[in-house]
Amino acid sequence: MTDAVDLIDIDSLLSPAEIALRASVRSFVDSTIRPNIAHWYEDAVFPLDIVPEMAKLGLLGMHLKGYGCAGRSAVDYGLAALELEAGDSGLRTFVSVQGSLAMSAIHKHGSEEQKNEWLPRLASGEAIGCFGLTEPTAGSDPAAMKTFARRDGSGPDADWIIDGSKRWIGLASVAQVAVIWAQTEDGVRGFVIPTGTPGFTATAIEPKLSMRASIQCDIELSGVRLPAGAALPGAKGLRGPFECLNEARYGIIWGAMGAARDSYQTALDYSKERLQFDKPLAGYQLTQEKLVNMALEISKGTLLALHLGRLKDAGRLSPQQISVGKLNNCREAIAICREARTILGGNGITLDYSPLRHANNLESVRTYEGTDEVHALILGQHITGIPAFR
Structure with missing residues (x-):
C-alpha cells in the first residue's frame, strides 16, 4: 500500500507470505473484477465464469483444512476478503456464502460421508452451495423460524420431510447443494439438501438497489423428502x-x-x-x-x-x-x-x-x-x- 492509505504501516505487521497472498488476490481483482464490475452491477449479473478462477486461487473454503480446501490462516482469509470487497461486496459475499457458511457448516457439523461428497466439489468450484437460515418473518430472531422437519416414521432410518420457506438466501438459484436449518421435535437441526430434490424451489429476488452483482433468493420447501443421513449429525440447536x-x-x-x-x-x-x-x-x-x-x-x-x-x-x-x-x-x-x-x-x-x-x-x-x-x-x-x- 501507499503511505496515503496505510498511515500507520500496518504492512509491517504482515509476513511476506501474507503480503504475497494479498498481492495475488489484488491482482485477480484488478484484472478480472474492476474492468467488469460496473456492467455486472448495472445488469444485475453474478459472473459464474469467475468461480473457477476463485477456486484456482484457493479462495473457496480457504480457511478450512482437508477435503481439498487450502487450509490458510484466518488472517490470510481476512486479507483475501478485504481485497475482494475492494472490488465488490457481492463477489466477496460469494466467497463468504460458499466457504464460511455452506462449507463451514458441513466441515464443522457434517458426517464424513457428507464432507467427502461435497467439500472437494465446493472447494474446486465444481459445485456451489447456499445456507438457508433467514425466513420471511425470522431474520434477527432465528429461533422464531417456522420451517419444520419431521420424521416419516419412528425408526432411526426414517426419512425426513421438510416444509417451510427461507428468504435472502445467497446463491440458492445457482447452487447444487443447500444447508437448510429447520425446527424439529428435538430443536433446530441442519440438513444437507441437493437443490434438485423434488419440492425445493429457489427464486431470485429482483429488483434490488444493493448487491446487484450477487444473487439472493427466496426458497420454498414443500414436502422435501430426505434420507436420515441428510441431517448434520454435529449440529443440534441454534449453536x-x-x-x-x-x-x-x-x-x-x-x-x-x-x-x-x-x-x-x-x-x-x-x-x-x-x-x-x-x-x-x-x-x-x-x-x-x-x-x-x-x-x-x-x-x-x-x-x-x-x-x-x-x-x-x-x-x-x-x-x-x-x-x-x-x-x-x-x-x-x-x-x-x-x-x-x-x-x-x-x-x-x-x-x-x-x-x-x-x-x-x-x-x-x-x-x-x-x-x-x-x-x-x-x-x-x-x-x-x-x-x-x-
Missing part, C-alpha cells in the same frame, strides 16, 4: 448455525474495510485531478479534512481486523469480539463510502466511480449476519450482564 455465522461475520470485518479503502482511494485520486476555482479539490481544507477522517478510520478498522485475525488464529477470538469488529467496521465503512461520494460531486452518482456502489452494497452487508442493533445488544449484554433482546 450450529451461529458458529457458521461467526465465520461469515469475521470475514465481513475485513471486507468492509476493502470497500472503504477503495472508496477513499477513488476520492483521493479524483480530488487531485479535479480542478475547482483554479486548483485541485485536494488543495482545499474541507476536502483534506474529509480525506484525513477517512484514512484514520480505515487505519483503525484494518488494525482491528488484523488484531481479531491474530486472535482467531490463536484460538482466542470470542463472539463478542467478532461483534465489535462487525459493528464498528460496517458502520465506519458505509460512512466513508458516503463521504467519498461527496468529493466526487455529481459524477459520484454514476457507475464510473465506485463509492456509491460500495455504499449501496454495504447497506446489505450492514444488515446481514446481524444488524447493527443485534451486535449492539450482544455487546450490551457482554458489558452489563443483562440480556435486552426481548
Whole structure:
C-alpha cells in the first residue's frame, strides 16, 4: 500500500507470505473484477465464469483444512476478503456464502460421508452451495423460524420431510447443494439438501438497489423428502448455525474495510485531478479534512481486523469480539463510502466511480449476519450482564 492509505504501516505487521497472498488476490481483482464490475452491477449479473478462477486461487473454503480446501490462516482469509470487497461486496459475499457458511457448516457439523461428497466439489468450484437460515418473518430472531422437519416414521432410518420457506438466501438459484436449518421435535437441526430434490424451489429476488452483482433468493420447501443421513449429525440447536455465522461475520470485518479503502482511494485520486476555482479539490481544507477522517478510520478498522485475525488464529477470538469488529467496521465503512461520494460531486452518482456502489452494497452487508442493533445488544449484554433482546 501507499503511505496515503496505510498511515500507520500496518504492512509491517504482515509476513511476506501474507503480503504475497494479498498481492495475488489484488491482482485477480484488478484484472478480472474492476474492468467488469460496473456492467455486472448495472445488469444485475453474478459472473459464474469467475468461480473457477476463485477456486484456482484457493479462495473457496480457504480457511478450512482437508477435503481439498487450502487450509490458510484466518488472517490470510481476512486479507483475501478485504481485497475482494475492494472490488465488490457481492463477489466477496460469494466467497463468504460458499466457504464460511455452506462449507463451514458441513466441515464443522457434517458426517464424513457428507464432507467427502461435497467439500472437494465446493472447494474446486465444481459445485456451489447456499445456507438457508433467514425466513420471511425470522431474520434477527432465528429461533422464531417456522420451517419444520419431521420424521416419516419412528425408526432411526426414517426419512425426513421438510416444509417451510427461507428468504435472502445467497446463491440458492445457482447452487447444487443447500444447508437448510429447520425446527424439529428435538430443536433446530441442519440438513444437507441437493437443490434438485423434488419440492425445493429457489427464486431470485429482483429488483434490488444493493448487491446487484450477487444473487439472493427466496426458497420454498414443500414436502422435501430426505434420507436420515441428510441431517448434520454435529449440529443440534441454534449453536450450529451461529458458529457458521461467526465465520461469515469475521470475514465481513475485513471486507468492509476493502470497500472503504477503495472508496477513499477513488476520492483521493479524483480530488487531485479535479480542478475547482483554479486548483485541485485536494488543495482545499474541507476536502483534506474529509480525506484525513477517512484514512484514520480505515487505519483503525484494518488494525482491528488484523488484531481479531491474530486472535482467531490463536484460538482466542470470542463472539463478542467478532461483534465489535462487525459493528464498528460496517458502520465506519458505509460512512466513508458516503463521504467519498461527496468529493466526487455529481459524477459520484454514476457507475464510473465506485463509492456509491460500495455504499449501496454495504447497506446489505450492514444488515446481514446481524444488524447493527443485534451486535449492539450482544455487546450490551457482554458489558452489563443483562440480556435486552426481548
